[in-house]
Amino acid sequence: MRINELQKINRRAVAKLAGVSLATVSNVINNKPGVGRETRNRVLQALNQPLARKPAVSRQMTAVRRVVTQKELSRVLGVSRELISRVLNDYPDIHPETKIRVKNAIEQLGYRPNLLARSLSRRRTKTIGLLVNDVSLMWREPVFSMIINGAIEVASDSGYAVAVYHYDESRDGRDYGRIISDGRSDGGIVVDNPLLTEPELDRMESLGLPLVFANSVFPGRRIAAVYLDNRRGTEELMSHLISLGHRRIVFVTGAKSALVERLNGYRDALERHGIPFDPQLVFNYDRDPDVDGGVQSLFVDRSTAPTAVCANFDTDALKWIQLLRQWGYRVPDDVSVAGFDDFPFARLVDPALTTVTCEYIDVGRACARLLIAKLEGRRTEESVVVPTQLVIRRSTGPAAMRQYQGGS
Incomplete structure (x- = not known):
């Protein structure tokens, strides 16, 4: 075959028509040995079928290069919207050649089904799914139990049942649309703040999934999310420490979006007060192999040791207080320690912890309200920000005098 003819071949369609793998199709096209005569003949016959050729891009198709609706796709293909829907839902009674034709056009035109619209059009279950990757988080981590309780409260008041769905990322990936569909829910709240890649975010944005993400931030994305004002909360906490004379402040964070926002707040406060950002004072649990050892190394020399530590969570703050005492430091006399969350x-x-109050139950409530509004076709904001509040207690105090040795 000529090169321009080879470029027109839809190898995936040929493989389906001949009942062989893509590798076998390539071997036949490239005239490689090792393919049986009968198999080779089946592939050659399939290559001569009209469906083996990629559909030509007509003016009509070019005009709807960015197809976003089933109606436009139906017009281009000359088939009913019902047929397209049945192909998308993999109904067994659709002729294989028709399936290939529709799927080829879908791929070429870039059509992406809007799963939220599909959930609105099908029969409603009045059930909201709570999606968690690790079910044990529900009782191990107060954050998740509070989010879930808030969502259940609003859902129940609105006449919705709630079901908890566990998904295994190694098996299911993050195909949230399928997980919801399999669980027979109208929509879902993703509770566990997953680390999402850019391609995953692109896909979810284009599909219009009936989802709301709890405590996740997606700047510039049309993805529904409810999150705490982590950035402002951290900036206020840092400003409090800076007002006490602290300049070298250790900050311990992670890679998840909410924690990235806290790091942004840390940097905002330093910049606002004219303090240079020192990357050696920042540690990341998701990247650094030995955070505890890294922090400890900063406190070996008492004359240059930092005077404050900002932890990601209150539980982390307690750990740093214990470790600092083991290293011979008093809190807050030598080192101030602050947390984040304000758990009971x-x-x-001892000492009572300076921290930032986070109303996670309000995050759960707002998630449920936002999702229900979407499911009922009401116009809503894509994201909701829940405010935080600084709480000053005894674990923070004036910076130790070593801060000023050396003229800093």
């Missing part, structure tokens, strides 16, 4: 124990420990 934060006011009961």
Whole structure:
């Protein structure tokens, strides 16, 4: 075959028509040995079928290069929208050649079904799915239990049932649309703040999934999310420490979107107060292999040691208080320590913990309200920000005098 003819071949369609693998089709096209005569003949016959050729891009198709609706796709193909829907849902009674033709056009035109619209058009179940990758988080981590309780409260008041769905990323990936469909829910709330790649975000944005993400931030994306004002909360906490004379402040964070926002707040406060950002003071649990050892190395020399530590969570702050005591430092006399979350124990420990109040139950409530509004066809904001509040207690105090040795 000539090169221009080879470029027109839809190898995937040929493989389906001949009942062979893509590799076998390539071997036959390239005249490679090792393919049986009968198999080779089947592939050659399939190559002569009209469906083996990629559909020509007519003026009509070019005009709808960015097809976004089933109606436009139906017009281009000259088939009913019902037929397209049945192909998308993989109904067994559709002729294989018809399936190939429709799927070829879908791929070429870039059509992406809007899963939210599909959920609105099908029969409603009045059920909201709560999606978690690790079910044990529901009782191990207060954050997740509060989000879930808030969502259940609003869903119940609105006449919706709630079901918890566990998904295994190694098996299911993050195909949230399929998980919801399999669970027979109208929509879902993703509770566990997953680390999403750019291609995954692109896909979810184009599909219009009936989803709301809890405590996740997607700047510039049309993806529904409810999150705490982590950036402002951290900036206020840092400004409090800076007002006490602290300049070298250790910041421990992670890679998830909410924690990235806290790091942004840390940097905002430093910039606002004219303090240079020092990357050696920042540690990331998701990237650094030994965070504890890295932080400890900063406190070996008491004359240059940092005077404050900002932890990701209140539980982390308690750990740093214990470690600092083991390293011979007093809190807050030598080193101030602050947390984030304001869990009930934060006011009961010694010293009582300076932290940032986070109303996670309000995050859950807002997630449910936003999702229900979407499912019922009401116009909504894509994201909701839940405010935080600084709470000053005894774990933070004036910076130790070593801060000013050396003229800094």
